[in-house]
Amino acid sequence: MAKFIIRRTLYMIPILLGIALITFLLFNMAGGDPAAQAAGKYATAERIEEIRTELGLDGPLYVQFGRHVQQMLTFDFGRSWATKQTISSMITSGIDASMSLTVPTLIITQIITIALALFIAFFRGTLFDKTSLIVCLALLSFSSLVYILYGQFSLAFNAGLFPISGWDPSWVGRWQYLILPILIGVMLSLGGSVLFYRTVFIDQLHQDYVRTARSKGLSDNVIMYKHILRNALIPIITVVVAQMPFVIVGSLLIEAFFQIPGLGGMTYQAINNADFPVIKAMTMIGAILYLVFQLVADILYAVVDPRVQVR
Amino acid sequence: MYSSWRIFFHASIISAICLIFAGCTNSCSQKVSDTDSTLNVVLSANVKGLDPIYANDTYSNAVISNISETLLEYHYLKRPLELQPLLAESMPEVSDNGLTHTFKIKKGVKFHNNEAFENGIGRELKAQDFVYSWKRLADPRLQADGFWVFDGKIKGLNEWRDKVSAGEADYDTPIEGIEATDDYTLVIKLSKPYYQLHYVLAMGFTSPVAKEVVDKHGKEYLNHPVGTGPYKFANWVRNNKIELVKNENWHGQTYPTEGATGDEEAGLLADAGKTLPFNDKITFHEVTEAQPRWLNFMKGNYEYMGIPKDNFDSAIAEGDLTPEMKSKGVQLFKTPEPDVTYVAFNMKDPILGKNENLRKAIALAYDTKTSIEKFYNGQALPAQSPIPPSIDAYDPNFENPFKKFDVSKAKEFLEKAGFPEGKGAPVIEYSALTSSTARQMAEFFKQNMAAIGLQVKIDSVSWPQLQKKIKEAQAQMWGIAWLADYPDAENFLQLLYGPNKTPGPNGANFANSKFDELYKKAAILPPGPERTQLYQEMRDIFVNEMPWVPGVHRLGYYLRHGWIKNFKMHSIINNHFKYLRVDAKKRAELKAKL
Numbered sequence: 001m002a003k004f005i006i007r008r009t010l011y012m013i014p015i016l017l018g019i020a021l022i023t024f025l026l027f028n029m030a031g032g033d034p035a036a037q038a039a040g041k042y043a044t045a046e047r048i049e050e051i052r053t054e055l056g057l058d059g060p061l062y063v064q065f066g067r068h069v070q071q072m073l074t075f076d077f078g079r080s081w082a083t084k085q086t087i088s089s090m091i092t093s094g095i096d097a098s099m100s101l102t103v104p105t106l107i108i109t110q111i112i113t114i115a116l117a118l119f120i121a122f123f124r125g126t127l128f129d130k131t132s133l134i135v136c137l138a139l140l141s142f143s144s145l146v147y148i149l150y151g152q153f154s155l156a157f158n159a160g161l162f163p164i165s166g167w168d169p170s171w172v173g174r175w176q177y178l179i180l181p182i183l184i185g186v187m188l189s190l191g192g193s194v195l196f197y198r199t200v201f202i203d204q205l206h207q208d209y210v211r212t213a214r215s216k217g218l219s220d221n222v223i224m225y226k227h228i229l230r231n232a233l234i235p236i237i238t239v240v241v242a243q244m245p246f247v248i249v250g251s252l253l254i255e256a257f258f259q260i261p262g263l264g265g266m267t268y269q270a271i272n273n274a275d276f277p278v279i280k281a282m283t284m285i286g287a288i289l290y291l292v293f294q295l296v297a298d299i300l301y302a303v304v305d306p307r308v309q310v311r
Numbered sequence: 312m313y314s315s316w317r318i319f320f321h322a323s324i325i326s327a328i329c330l331i332f333a334g335c336t337n338s339c340s341q342k343v344s345d346t347d348s349t350l351n352v353v354l355s356a357n358v359k360g361l362d363p364i365y366a367n368d369t370y371s372n373a374v375i376s377n378i379s380e381t382l383l384e385y386h387y388l389k390r391p392l393e394l395q396p397l398l399a400e401s402m403p404e405v406s407d408n409g410l411t412h413t414f415k416i417k418k419g420v421k422f423h424n425n426e427a428f429e430n431g432i433g434r435e436l437k438a439q440d441f442v443y444s445w446k447r448l449a450d451p452r453l454q455a456d457g458f459w460v461f462d463g464k465i466k467g468l469n470e471w472r473d474k475v476s477a478g479e480a481d482y483d484t485p486i487e488g489i490e491a492t493d494d495y496t497l498v499i500k501l502s503k504p505y506y507q508l509h510y511v512l513a514m515g516f517t518s519p520v521a522k523e524v525v526d527k528h529g530k531e532y533l534n535h536p537v538g539t540g541p542y543k544f545a546n547w548v549r550n551n552k553i554e555l556v557k558n559e560n561w562h563g564q565t566y567p568t569e570g571a572t573g574d575e576e577a578g579l580l581a582d583a584g585k586t587l588p589f590n591d592k593i594t595f596h597e598v599t600e601a602q603p604r605w606l607n608f609m610k611g612n613y614e615y616m617g618i619p620k621d622n623f624d625s626a627i628a629e630g631d632l633t634p635e636m637k638s639k640g641v642q643l644f645k646t647p648e649p650d651v652t653y654v655a656f657n658m659k660d661p662i663l664g665k666n667e668n669l670r671k672a673i674a675l676a677y678d679t680k681t682s683i684e685k686f687y688n689g690q691a692l693p694a695q696s697p698i699p700p701s702i703d704a705y706d707p708n709f710e711n712p713f714k715k716f717d718v719s720k721a722k723e724f725l726e727k728a729g730f731p732e733g734k735g736a737p738v739i740e741y742s743a744l745t746s747s748t749a750r751q752m753a754e755f756f757k758q759n760m761a762a763i764g765l766q767v768k769i770d771s772v773s774w775p776q777l778q779k780k781i782k783e784a785q786a787q788m789w790g791i792a793w794l795a796d797y798p799d800a801e802n803f804l805q806l807l808y809g810p811n812k813t814p815g816p817n818g819a820n821f822a823n824s825k826f827d828e829l830y831k832k833a834a835i836l837p838p839g840p841e842r843t844q845l846y847q848e849m850r851d852i853f854v855n856e857m858p859w860v861p862g863v864h865r866l867g868y869y870l871r872h873g874w875i876k877n878f879k880m881h882s883i884i885n886n887h888f889k890y891l892r893v894d895a896k897k898r899a900e901l902k903a904k905l
Contacts, residue, residue, distance in 0.1 A: 032775025036782040036814055040367055042459035043782065043814045050476075054454055083359040084533055085549075093549050149602060157606040164610060165603035166596075167551045257600045261550035265599070269357065274775035 001302075005295065012291045019287045020072050023280060024065050032274040034081055055081065068280065077281040082273035087281050090266055097167065098250030098262030100174055105185035106247055110240060113190060117197030118224055124202055132194070139191030148257050151184045165259040181258045185251065193239070200235045204228045233304045241297035245289040249282065343611075345899035349592040350875075350891055353604050353613040357550045357597045360533030363518040364448050364455035369885070372515045374553055374595055376886035378423075379518035379538030382414055382441070382497075383509055385884045388570030388579060391701055392798045392883060394509055398436065398519070398539065400495075402509075409504040409837065414497040416441075420562045423543045427527040433560065436539050438491035440519040443482065445489050447525070448516060451476045457516025464508070465489060466500045504835040510797030515885065541588040541889045553595040557588060566877070566890060574879070582877055582892060589877075589892035608870065609639075611902035614893065615871035615878060620748070623688040626870060630690070640873035640901050645866055647692070647700045648882055649795035651803060652862035654741075654756065655819040659784045662737055664820075667856060668728035669736075674713040674860040675721035676763045677756065683863055686752055690868060694861035696850045697793075697803040703838065704800040704846035711854050714861065721763045733764020742770045742777055742789040752790055782814035790862070791818070798883055799838075800846045804830060807853060821858040874898035 035052040036043055052058045056067060071077055077087040120132045156162045162180040204210065205228065213223050250264030263282065270278035301308045354370045363379050366372045384397040396402055400415040422433035448455045449472045461468055466488030474480035488500040501508065511517060524537045536544050539562065542555035568583040582589070596612075598604045601619035608616045618626050626636050632643045654677070658664040679693040695711040698704050722732070730736035739760075743753035750771065757767040772780065780786040795802050809827040811817035826849055833845040853859075871878050874897040877890050 030776070032773070032777075032779040033782065034775075037775050037778055038454065038456075039814070040456055040459070041816055042462075043816075044462070045814055047458075047462075048782075048814055050451055051454055054452070079530070084362070084365055084530070085360060086531075090549070152602060152606065157610065164606045164612070165598065167548060169548050257603055259551055259596070259598055259603060261548060265357075265550060272774065274773075 001299070005299070008295045008298070012288075015291060016072070016284070016287060017069065019283065020069050021065070023283045024068050027276050027279070028061070034274055034276060037274055038081060071277075072280065072284045075281075075284075077277045080270070080275050080278050082270070082275040082278075087277055090278065091263065091281065091285070094250065094261060094263035094266050095248065096169075097260050098255070098264060099248060100178060101181055101185065101254065101260055101262060102247040102251060104178070105182050105189075105251075106240070106243060108182065109186045109189050109193060110236075112186065113193035113197055114229070114236065116190075117194045117201055118229065120194065121198050121201035121205065121228075122220065122224060124198075124205070132198075136191040136195045136198075139187070140195070141191075144188050144253055147184050147187050148253060151180060151187075152257060155183075156180055165257065167258075167260055177258065177260070181254045181260060185254055196239065197232070197236070200232045201228055204231050207231070230304070234301055234308075237297055237300050237304065241293045241300070244293040244296075245286050248289055249286055343899045343902045345896045347592075348590040348893045348895045349594055350590040350888060350893050351594050351596065351613045352888070353596045353598055353607065353616050355601075355604065355617075356599060358547075358553060358595070361536040361544065361547075362533035363444075363515050363520065363536075363538075364453060364457055365533065366515040367456035369882075370597070372885045373888075374555070375515050375518065375536065375538075376540070377542040377555055377593060377888050378536050378540045378544050379515065379520070380540045380886075381513050381515065381518050382416075383513040384886060385513060385881070386567060387884065387887060387890050388567050388574050388879060390571040390881075391703070392881065394513060397513075403499075409506070409835070410501045412499040412501070412508060414438075414499070416495045416497060417562060418495060420539050421560050422521045422524075422539055423537050423558055424560070425521075425524055425537045427521070427524040427537070433537075434521070434523075436519060437494045438497040439494070440521060441497050441517075442486070442489050442491050443522050444519045445517065446471070446482050446486070447520065455516070457514070460511040460514060460516055464501055464503065464505045466502045506834075506837055507797060507799055507801060510799060514796065540886075542593055545592075550597055552597060555593045555595075557591045561588075563587070564889070579877060579879055588889035593888055609905065611872060611898070611905045614875040614891070615644075615869055618868045618870055620688070623868075627688070627690075627868065632870075636870070639905060642871050642873060642878075644869040644871060644878055644880060645690075646869075646880055648865040648867045649699050649701055649798060650792055650865055650882070651694050651697050651699050652790070652792040652865070653694070653697070653859040654788060654790050654862065655781075655859045656788050656857075657784060657786055657818075658820045658822065658858055660787050663739070663787060666728050668724045669730070670857045670860075671713045672721045672724035672728055672763060673760065673765070674857050675715065675717050675724060676759050676765070677860050678716045678759055679714065679863065680716060682752070682755060685755060686748060687863060687865060690866045691863035692866070694864050696853055696861055697806065697859070698800045698846070698850060699795070699803070699864040702795065702798055702800050702803070704843045704850070706847065709850075711861070713854065713857055718762055725763055725765070730764070733766070736765055738766040738768050740768050740770050740787045742772050742780055742786045744777060744790075745771045745773060749790065756790070781818040784813045784820055786818075789818075792862075795883060800843075801830075801833065804833075804846060804849050807849075807858060819858045821856070823852055823856060826852045872898070873901055 035048045035055060035057055038051045039047045057064065079086050080090060120129055123129050152164060156164045163177055166177045168174045168177060209227060210223060213227055249267065250262035252264035252268050254260070255262040255265045266278065267282045270282065354373060356370045358371045358374055359365065359368065360371060361375055361378065363375055366375045380398050382397060382399045383394045386393045386395050398417055398420060400417050404413040416436065416438050420436040422428065422436060424431055424433045428434050445461065447453060448458055449461060449468050451472050452475070463469055467486045468488055471480055471484060471486045474484065488502070490498045492498055518538060521537055524535065525532050528535045534547065541558055541561045543558045545556045546554040564587045566582040566585045566587055570579055574580055601621060604616060605619050605622045607613055626633060632641060656663040656670055663670060683689055683691045683693065692700065693714065695709050695714055700707065725731070725733060741753055741756060743749045753769045757769060760767045777789060781789065793803060793806060805811055806816050807819065807821045807826060808817055808830045809822040812820045812822065829845050829849050833842050836842040836845070867880060867882065869880055874894040876892040876894060880887065
């Protein structure tokens, strides 16, 4: 196991270098000119050159790339070009808000969707199952904006059940602002997740071990919970782990609409401002999280299913 | 055994219901205080930082203008705008040649208390603080956004900047053009006449900061601002809200006793002579999306706001408030914005730059009236030239002959341009931002041009990409706008001054020797009829060449609740918060009904 982890960690290095190269190339090809951008509306050629030097954009590309890699590896991204704030402080202040939204959303979504999917799978083929399928498909078809706009308008503004938007940095105060965004976050993934898990569970229901269990006279409940759920853990882990990077980097639209000062909104603004240091930091964090959680998933597969061996 | 997964399922449903009730108990019972006079202001973008030298956006400026102050400020009520002293004791003494400006600094003005000062007590503001702060503005290592206000205009400042770059000078090196001759006298010497100096001395960039505080926080000063203003920085939840509290040691000011025509009738002089500021606290809410801004305003959580495009029809009908809005006690404030929108032609472009008739054909084919209906809810004035209303040299009776929507005349000019019915005309690229409104505007432009046989290709770009294209003179034609930094036509005409060509503000790369000559001549003239005459001659050259298709001058529409008093807006005045008064009792009463 240790050998596996070390090897997989080492594999990450070339992948991260590749990501560093791609972000660097994309930025240089598709981004604007940050020096001209920083020089503002009264730019002069002289000022632009000064800023280019100050930002370290005047050297040859390979030198710039070297610095880019160095920053990415040392996690020293300096200050944002657009806001002049330190990127580390921007990330620390954003990560807390983002995770306060995404972690409960993920947990609640998983609990509800797994429970619902098991329930629906249990009644497979019935009218209830078919109706549920249609409802799930309908839920899936709405754009996320519909949930946000409608939720905010009807539940917060009209019904007055929640504050319209806002944030309180204290742990106790923030929840009143988080409940509606979390509910909407859960609704957003409900349809898709229930459909997926239902398929997974139904697939398991057709397995030989279910037939064996039934022939032993086990009750449906025991079969569903003890056998099917456990066997379906691998796809569940895959889904949950795939979502983990998003849990940390936040949810752009929900954050923007509910005034939650998270990382999603910060990244979006950075893209709009060609704020390369922030984009670089967020890309790198996203990439590392993705790779780390893939590794975690592989390890978890082995934990939940003894047939899987990590080598 | 009762099935665990059922328990699981039920538990999750119950928790969801509990969550809803938890939300309700917290938010439904919010009581409105009738003594809290907090002014709640909504900003439609996030604030970047609170260091005056980087305050190049409206939002950061709005906050900074309460914390820091400038030598001069605009009179809150008078129109056209008029400057008055703020940190200066009086208006400056100006030498006959216009090159030396001597300011007397108000005595007894104190910085906010801060631990950076001895015993934590804010010390008195001195003329030397301006010298230090303006050196900071010019320091090449800080790359201030506001250096342009002094760039090339103050004796010795650019030389100092170059020496600092070379490591040959520091903050102790004197600058000939900025000198504190004693603690309360500041002498500014210009390298050439610069009649806009007084205007820029009312801009946030030139606010004094205390060296002790900057030394303590270094680059982090932008999160720890200390000034002399009516409000002190209290707290910032980044990307969410900023809170300021009243500065009890403020040097003080009273509400103006005179205003513009109609101000008295509008109740704007009811508080005349009363001590400012009126409110104990200001909270700036940073809300980037229009819907939460609008819904919060409608619940009375913000005192006033500009109307989001999508909510315009629900608030305004035929230029006035809808009855529903009136019944809620909402009031409307309209003001012409000192701005111009335009479609610029790149004059370096071999097709558009060389063909005056083609540019005129395009201008004639553009249906400004319909565009105002479609994109500005009918609330904008067609622009005849770059100079907007409320700025000197604006003539309401002036009509640009190429701004009359006339398809047949446009076709005539297209023929003169060498492309009868558009035959042989190359496809022109129009760069537009990716936002839905910008795209719709570009599509509308494309349709207008198709009507005379011109083909337009839309190039969708991000703001950084558009800026890059313009600054590298790679764009052919693009839509853009300019909002005045100060109320002088020069601020618009400099967009067409030859030496300001790309990467400078003259993105169109317009170069006309006569225009440039007049510009230089006007630059050394004080405001007055002679200068206005020159500005109008420059406008005529513009019309003759049409390097842009002028679009519109926008009208600002603001909604405010009945409990906010003394409300008068102008985009150039950014320190208006101290004049606003929240009637807390009325707010409690009216808000309960919303």
